[in-house]
Every structure is written in C-alpha cells, then in structure tokens.
Amino acid sequence: MSIEALNLIGGTWQPARSGKTATSTDPSDGSVLGRFPDSGDADARAAIAAAREAFERPDWAQNPRLRQQVLLRWADRLEARTEALAELLTRENGKVLAQSRGEMAGAISEIRYYAGLARHIPGHAMEVEPGVFSTLLKEPAGVAGLIIPWNAPIVLLIRSLAPALAAGCTTVVKPAPQTALVSWDVLRELDAATGLPKGVLNLLSETGHAVAQRLVESPEVEVISFTGSNGTGQRIMAAAAPTMKKLSLELGGKSSCLVFEDADVAKVAPALAAAATIISGQQCTAARRVLVHASRYDEMKQALAQALGALRVGPGLAQGVQIGPLIDAAARDHVEARIAATLDAADEVIVRGGRPQDAPKQGCYLLPTLVAHRDTSAFFVQEEIFGPLLVLEKFEDEREAVTRANHSEFGLSASVWTNDGARGWRVARALRNGTVWLNDHNKLFAEAETGGYRRSGIGRLHGFDALIDFVEIKHIYQNAGVV
Structure with missing residues (x-):
C-alpha cells in the first residue's frame, strides 16, 4: 500500500505550494503507508480565500x-467503501x-442525521406590539476552520463537518498528520458527491502549525471547531x-x-x-478512574486486574486483538x-503494564496498567494521561463518591454503575460532567449532544445543539403599522 494524498483548494486537488511532503506510517510495525502534502x-x-468566495455565493x-x-x-x-476505509x-x-468499523458506522449515521x-x-417570528414584527433567522456563520485529532479521525471530523455543512458554512479542514491519509480518502468521497460547489470543502494537511495558526488568527474565518488537549x-x-x-x-477528560x-x-x-x-x-471519554464502594473494593480489584490481563494486545488487523498500538x-x-x-x-501497583514482549518490535504498544491510590490530588488522578492507565479508588457512601469524582479540573464524562434506578439518577445529577452513562460507558451517537464542563471545553457537538456553533441569529425588525 502506498497512498499519495493531496490538498483540496477551491475544488482542485493539488500538492502543497512548497512541494513538501511528509510520510504516514503504520503504528503497528512502522511501515510506510504513503505520503501527504x-x-x-x-x-x-488560498484555502480560506476559496472558502470565503464560496460562502459569498448563495x-x-x-x-x-x-x-x-x-x-x-x-x-x-462512504457506506459503499466502509470496509476499505475501516x-x-x-x-x-x-x-x-x-x-x-464502528467508527465508520457512527460517522455515516451522523452525516445522515445532519x-x-x-x-x-x-x-421564529413574533408581533411585539400592534403592527410591529420581529423575525429571527438562523443564518450560517461563515467560513469554519475544523482542526481534527487523530484518535477517532473519521467520526470526529464528521461530527464537526456535517453540522457545519448542514448549517450552510463553507469549510477548511486540517486533519492531524498521523491520520492524514484516511482523512483525505474520506473527504475525496465528499468532493465527488454530485452537487457540491467548488470551495465549500477545502482540505489541508501539515506536520507543523502554520495552517492551524492561520485558521485561528484569520479574520476571514468565523468559526473554529477543535478537538484536542486543554x-x-x-x-x-x-x-x-x-x-x-x-x-x-x-478538550480533555478524566472519566470517573x-x-x-x-x-x-x-x-x-x-x-x-x-x-x-x-x-x-x-x-477523551475513556475510563480513567474507577471509584468502588468499600464493601466491593477487594472483589473489584481482583476482577479488574483479571479483565485487564486477559486483553490481547497486538496489530489492529490481527484476529482476536482487543488493544492496538x-x-x-x-x-x-x-x-x-x-x-x-x-x-x-501510587499507593499500590496492581497490574504493571509496560511493553509486550511478543508484539512487533517497531510497534508502539503498551500493556494496560492498574494502580490504587487514595489521594485525589495526585498528578495521575488529575492529569489526562492519554493511554492505558487506570486508577482504582475506594469510597464509603454516595456523598464521598461524588466528592471524589468531582475533584477534577475536567468534566467531560462519567459513568454510574448501580441497580438502584433512583440512586443512578441522583448521582448522575450531582456529577459535574457533560455526559453521564448509567450502567454503561462510551456510548456516543449522533442524536445526543456531547461536551464538557470546566476545562473539558466549550460548546457541544452531536445533536441539534451542535448547529449553534455554526449559525448566527439575525433579528429583523419592521414596524408595518396596522389597518
């Protein structure tokens, strides 16, 4: 496999103006997959200018x-190419x-939703006094710059791009360099969709930050949608x-x-x-902290250690693998x-991860690690460590559980595990998180808004309210008089 990706500016696929390219590699073994601008x-x-020109047309x-x-x-x-793209x-x-495969299915569902x-x-419109009318329109905000991360590059691209396009914005997409090839391949299918005007979609890949910086600073870009670190x-x-x-x-999360x-x-x-x-x-919504009632703590420590130890680590295309590089x-x-x-x-090391001995030497693998700790101020309880690390904690009652979980600068997501329905809702209401799952975790889909409290970000993606970030509300007033 050797892919040669290109930029898209104003409806034309082209190399970078400097002629520079970069290499994309497979993290499972270090092999080269292709090149991108x-x-x-x-x-x-040039891309911003193309998007601006396209937006000014009706x-x-x-x-x-x-x-x-x-x-x-x-x-x-995309549906016709699901397996190849996956x-x-x-x-x-x-x-x-x-x-x-799940990411592809979720992304396609999201496009159809928007x-x-x-x-x-x-x-909406209203008559505020006799013969005086106020009409409020939701109009597209303008040019949207979308800065996309590498961890779920298709679904996180589409959860920004689909509402931006649905609202009527024109766009400049900057994918992460680690996943530039699959981003290019997904957006090739949008560019090929019949009816898309030139300049509505623009795509630029980079290894540095010049493109992202220009998008953020340009007065010709009205919206920035970004998923990434705090x-x-x-x-x-x-x-x-x-x-x-x-x-x-x-932004970041530290899910309890x-x-x-x-x-x-x-x-x-x-x-x-x-x-x-x-x-x-x-x-960002991965489970990071497991808070367990004291009466079940020892049982959970043993069961969780066994469950983590049973997970198979290896190349993502290998049969039966559950954790890739x-x-x-x-x-x-x-x-x-x-x-x-x-x-x-940590107070106690329960499962010591490290690098697996039987994985490809050029691969970027880590086995999961489980520690137990009491002090919620510890750096590894507070910091988002973006890998397979899990912290086990103990609590005595609901109040302590909520207090411990809410001791965080983040507030993206959490989950509550109980057979008591009233307790589940009571605790979920008390948690300072944008999403709380009851007896489940990591359930994300097009219809339900997601986003975070505190340092986990601003705004919402997915759902109807995702459109808010890509529209402006215009008030048109007229005193028409009365007969």
Whole structure:
C-alpha cells in the first residue's frame, strides 16, 4: 500500500505550494503507508480565500435542499467503501478493526442525521406590539476552520463537518498528520458527491502549525471547531480573541466510573476494562478512574486486574486483538514515562503494564496498567494521561463518591454503575460532567449532544445543539403599522 494524498483548494486537488511532503506510517510495525502534502501559510491563505468566495455565493449558504442532498450522497459513497476505509483507519491509527468499523458506522449515521436537519433550522417570528414584527433567522456563520485529532479521525471530523455543512458554512479542514491519509480518502468521497460547489470543502494537511495558526488568527474565518488537549485549546482561545470568532472546543477528560455495592462486579469489571482501553486508552471519554464502594473494593480489584490481563494486545488487523498500538512512538514514550512516574508514586501497583514482549518490535504498544491510590490530588488522578492507565479508588457512601469524582479540573464524562434506578439518577445529577452513562460507558451517537464542563471545553457537538456553533441569529425588525 502506498497512498499519495493531496490538498483540496477551491475544488482542485493539488500538492502543497512548497512541494513538501511528509510520510504516514503504520503504528503497528512502522511501515510506510504513503505520503501527504506538508502545507504552510500560503496554502492556508488560498484555502480560506476559496472558502470565503464560496460562502459569498448563495448556491450553498442559502440552499438547504442542496446541502441535504450532498450530505446524503456522501453518506452513500462512504457506506459503499466502509470496509476499505475501516482497514485504512486501522493501518494508519492502530485501533482494532472492530473499532474502526464502528467508527465508520457512527460517522455515516451522523452525516445522515445532519442531512435531515439541514432542511429544518427554523427561526421564529413574533408581533411585539400592534403592527410591529420581529423575525429571527438562523443564518450560517461563515467560513469554519475544523482542526481534527487523530484518535477517532473519521467520526470526529464528521461530527464537526456535517453540522457545519448542514448549517450552510463553507469549510477548511486540517486533519492531524498521523491520520492524514484516511482523512483525505474520506473527504475525496465528499468532493465527488454530485452537487457540491467548488470551495465549500477545502482540505489541508501539515506536520507543523502554520495552517492551524492561520485558521485561528484569520479574520476571514468565523468559526473554529477543535478537538484536542486543554493546553492547545487555551492557545486557540488566546489566538482567536482578537477576531472574536465563534469557538467550539472539546478538550480533555478524566472519566470517573462510580461502582456501588449493588453492582454485579463480575459483569462490570470487563466492561470497565474495555472502556479504559478503547483506542489503547487514547479517547477523551475513556475510563480513567474507577471509584468502588468499600464493601466491593477487594472483589473489584481482583476482577479488574483479571479483565485487564486477559486483553490481547497486538496489530489492529490481527484476529482476536482487543488493544492496538498507540498512535506513534512519541506518544508511546510520553505515556510510558508518565506511567513510570505513576508506578513510583501510587499507593499500590496492581497490574504493571509496560511493553509486550511478543508484539512487533517497531510497534508502539503498551500493556494496560492498574494502580490504587487514595489521594485525589495526585498528578495521575488529575492529569489526562492519554493511554492505558487506570486508577482504582475506594469510597464509603454516595456523598464521598461524588466528592471524589468531582475533584477534577475536567468534566467531560462519567459513568454510574448501580441497580438502584433512583440512586443512578441522583448521582448522575450531582456529577459535574457533560455526559453521564448509567450502567454503561462510551456510548456516543449522533442524536445526543456531547461536551464538557470546566476545562473539558466549550460548546457541544452531536445533536441539534451542535448547529449553534455554526449559525448566527439575525433579528429583523419592521414596524408595518396596522389597518
């Protein structure tokens, strides 16, 4: 396999203006998958100009029926290539094939959901006094810059791009360099969808930050949608401040899973092990902390250790593998170092991970690690360590469980495990998180908004409210008088 990706600017596929390219590799074994343009500021300026020109024409921004048809055609084209795209996703990202297939299915569902909404973004009108009318319209905000991460590059691309297009925005997409090839392949299918006007979609890949910086700073870009780390989100907010653009930021998480005394530990432990190691622990909603009632703590410690130890680590395309490699060597080395520091500081080391002995030597693999700790101020309880590390904690009652879980600078997601329905709702209401699952974890889909409290971000993606980040509300006033 050798893929040669290109940029898309104003409807034309082209190399970077500098002629520079970069290599994409398979994190399971280090093999080269292909090359992509290493773009810069000149490319960004051209793409923004193309998106601006396309937005100023009425054929997209004011044509919801066309927007719906293009989105539906895109979904159909992706569905026809689901298996090939899932395999490429696994090769470039490392996640196991079952997760890649699930990501493709979720992404296609999301496109069709926003295609449905494209024709129903209503405003409202009212008569505020006799003969005086106020009409409020929801209009597309303008050019949207979408900065996409590598951990779920298809579904996280589409959960920003689909509502942006449905609302009538034009776009410049900047994917992560680690997953530039699969991003290019997915967007080729959108560009090929009948009816898409030139300039509505623009794609630029890069290894540096010049494109992203231009998108954030440009007064010609009205919206930035970014998913990634809290530190990068802060820098985006600061750089975007002079232009006062709209921001949609989904940032870090440190999900707590609260397990009460009436839960079935034998069933919950494997579910938590899977939730902690999804995408090798490289998901912002992955289970990070397991808080267990004292009466079931020892049982959970043993069951969770067994469940983590039973997970098979290896190449994502291999039969029976449940945990693939981390995204690249730099990420693996960073996570490995943070886990090493955790092992030195934790009250108890229950499962010591490390690098698997039987995995390919050039692969970026880590086995899951489980520690127990009491102090919620510890760095490994507070910090988002983006890999397969899980912290076990003990609580005595509901109040302590909620207090411990809420001791976090993040507030993206959590889960509550109990057979007491009233308790589940009571605790979920008390948790300061944008999403709380009851007796489940990592359930994300198009219809339900997701986003975080506190440093986990601003705005919401998925659901109807995702459109808010891509529209402006215009008030039109008229005193028509009375007869």
